Amino acid sequence: MSGTARTAAADSYEGARGAGRALVVVYAVLALASIGRSSYQLLAKFGEAPLAYSLSAAAALVYLLATVALVRRGRTWNRIAWFTIVFELVGVLVVGSLTEFHPELFPSDTVWSDFGVGYAYIPLVLPILGIAWLETGRSRRKRERAAVH
16 A cells, blocks of 8 residues: 555544444444344335334444444544534434324334333434534634634
């Protein structure tokens, strides 16, 4: 691998540290759990609750993309992280509300049903923590730019 290629590869990944590392691990575990659950649901039981199982699959993809975006460096990945995490928060709030007020729409649970009760409310808390972590990074970058000028 040439020096330029090695530098480009190194610039594309930024290992998370501290709370960020824990956040990434929780996102990765939730991604794997929801991918496993939604894969089984789509393959074995799709006809029972197509909306619920499709939402579970969408949530799994959101968690997977958020995990990757949180560990990658660059403006594009940061925007992807913001989009996926905000989408996740909106999803859990909308689906959670719908399962409370219109449970007939969801004959089977999704990852986001009842605000993530099946996952110990992690789907509700995780995007809030993710947004806080992303905002901390944004504030740090602003301070660094101000110190340079």
